[in-house]
Amino acid sequence: MSINSASVLQILGGGPGGLATAYYARKAGQEVILYEGASSTGGNARTLKLGDCLFDTGAHRLHDKIPDVTDEIRSLLGPDLLSVRAPSRIHLNGKRLRFPLSPTDLLRHLDWTTLGRIAIERARRRGRTDVTNFKDWAIGQYGETLARMLLLDYSEKLWGEDTSSLSATISGGRLRNLDLRAFLRSLLPGDDSRHLDGDFLYPKYGFGTIFDRVAESVGQSRIRCDSRITKLSHEQGRIQSIETNGQTLEAQDTLISTLPLTLMLQILDPEPPPSLLDIARSIRFRKLLLCVYCLKRSRFSENASIYFPDPEIPFTRLYESKNRSAFMAPEDQTAIVIELPCHETSRHWQMDENRLLQDVLTTLGEAGQIQSEEVLESAVYRLPFAYPILEVGIENRVRELVDYLERFANLHLLGRNATFRYLHTHDLFSQAKSLIGRISGTSDQG
Numbered sequence: 001m002s003i004n005s006a007s008v009l010q011i012l013g014g015g016p017g018g019l020a021t022a023y024y025a026r027k028a029g030q031e032v033i034l035y036e037g038a039s040s041t042g043g044n045a046r047t048l049k050l051g052d053c054l055f056d057t058g059a060h061r062l063h064d065k066i067p068d069v070t071d072e073i074r075s076l077l078g079p080d081l082l083s084v085r086a087p088s089r090i091h092l093n094g095k096r097l098r099f100p101l102s103p104t105d106l107l108r109h110l111d112w113t114t115l116g117r118i119a120i121e122r123a124r125r126r127g128r129t130d131v132t133n134f135k136d137w138a139i140g141q142y143g144e145t146l147a148r149m150l151l152l153d154y155s156e157k158l159w160g161e162d163t164s165s166l167s168a169t170i171s172g173g174r175l176r177n178l179d180l181r182a183f184l185r186s187l188l189p190g191d192d193s194r195h196l197d198g199d200f201l202y203p204k205y206g207f208g209t210i211f212d213r214v215a216e217s218v219g220q221s222r223i224r225c226d227s228r229i230t231k232l233s234h235e236q237g238r239i240q241s242i243e244t245n246g247q248t249l250e251a252q253d254t255l256i257s258t259l260p261l262t263l264m265l266q267i268l269d270p271e272p273p274p275s276l277l278d279i280a281r282s283i284r285f286r287k288l289l290l291c292v293y294c295l296k297r298s299r300f301s302e303n304a305s306i307y308f309p310d311p312e313i314p315f316t317r318l319y320e321s322k323n324r325s326a327f328m329a330p331e332d333q334t335a336i337v338i339e340l341p342c343h344e345t346s347r348h349w350q351m352d353e354n355r356l357l358q359d360v361l362t363t364l365g366e367a368g369q370i371q372s373e374e375v376l377e378s379a380v381y382r383l384p385f386a387y388p389i390l391e392v393g394i395e396n397r398v399r400e401l402v403d404y405l406e407r408f409a410n411l412h413l414l415g416r417n418a419t420f421r422y423l424h425t426h427d428l429f430s431q432a433k434s435l436i437g438r439i440s441g442t443s444d445q446g
């Protein structure tokens with residue numbers, strides 16, 4: 001199907017996926033209108049302000065993976081896109097290990113018994129190719145001790161699931177940065193592999209600026225914020241109308257949805273078959289609490305992020321925005337953001353926010369004491385759709401839902417939560433570009 005030049009392309013959701021789609025559509029000369037439920041665009045990748053400090057909604061960075069996407073983003077940000085070198089650390093048993101792991105750090109921080117066990121497991125290790133769950137994959141790759149210490153406890157906190165029920169595919173996605181291959185390779189003489197994790201691109205005033213610039217380029221008049229989509233009516237294999245703010249709008253020839261996959265099923269009218277609604281109910285997203293503290297001190301650490309694999313500590317990661325760009329906070333202040341993954345029923349998700357902020361600071365104590373008088377401002381920020389939980393066998397269930405939705409002649413799905421896949425900004429730009437290329441009949445838009 002190619003876009004009718006007289007019709008307006010409708011985009012649902014104004015996160016990175018929706019904005020990137022609107023951007024490439026405009027480049028292809030298509031008229032667009034984007035509906036966003038929140039009062040501002042950016043979705044899960046925004047930059048917000050607390051007191052005088054800027055912070056991102058989760059530790060974001062731009063992966064320089066697809067050259068033409070990087071060039072596109074560079075063209076939007078110009079000199080405001082910085083090349084950053086800021087290594088991360090792993091906080092383990094009260095120590096901060098370098099990340100990616102360095103052999104000298106491990107030798108320094110682990111006792112000989114543990115090191116011996118790691119070496120024996122490593123020698124006996126057989127990388128299996130038939131594994132389907134993450135636990136077997138991690139143990140097969142790294143041996144029980146190293147896998148448990150660095151990957152399994154961490155992942156169980158992150159997903160809230162036993163790692164034997166998680167798909168092995170998460171190893172190539174969200175946890176790629178905990179890949180230990182670089183470490184194992186670095187034990188070999190003559191290794192010159194780059195420790196890529198500390199090098200990345202980052203906008204001067206926060207990750208969300210990428211999407212602010214995209215929105216500017218699309219034009220604010222084409223973006224409708226505070227427009228939550230509450231119903232999609234369909235007939236004869238086509239979405240006929242969209243309901244937002246009590247208004248019913250006619251659906252156009254091309255509708256691109258970036259809304260969470262499960263929500264799409266729920267707002268269809270008439271309802272999908274009960275078997276599909278059951279599948280939709282079985283698919284879950286992990287939520288994330290962000291505890292943000294603006295501190296009266298110039299630095300908390302020197303690291304981009306600090307990871308916390310210890311199962312006794314409820315949070316997974318701390319990041320300090322100033323270590324990505326010095327422009328994120330005044331010279332004598334710094335902001336730290338602590339990520340605490342949850343289910344809706346989790347104690348932390350339901351906790352009083354002031355108590356939560358206090359408890360997290362107390363737990364942090366050992367990793368970096370903060371005096372209460374240093375805290376200038378603090379706040380909790382919630383991401384209800386932070387991570388799609390990729391359980392073993394999820395692909396088939398997701399496929400059924402996507403296939404059902406994509407049978408509507410004028411509907412396309414794009415985005416991380418819409419397609420239930422681990423996608424990053426570079427993937428979303430790339431997919432938006434090729435989708436617009438396909439539906440507008442222009443294969444290359446430069």
Ligand SMILES: Cc1cc2nc3c(=O)[nH]c(=O)nc-3n(C[C@H](O)[C@H](O)[C@H](O)COP(=O)(O)OP(=O)(O)OC[C@H]3O[C@@H](n4cnc5c(N)ncnc54)[C@H](O)[C@@H]3O)c2cc1C
Pocket residue numbers: 012013014015016017018019035036037038041042043044045057058059060061062063227228229230258259260263288339383385386387414415416417418423424425426428
């Ligand atoms: C902690 C964390 C760290 C991350 N780190 C990185 C990183 O380093 N680099 C990177 O590239 N990516 C990173 N990501 C991933 C990145 O944030 C996502 O890929 C991106 O936000 C997905 O964009 P999206 O448009 O698909 O979905 P979303 O960002 O979820 O946007 C969907 C939009 O739809 C809107 N919406 C929902 N329901 C409705 C409705 N009914 N009506 C209208 N609008 C609606 C939402 O308000 C939202 O604005 C990270 C994510 C998290 C959570």
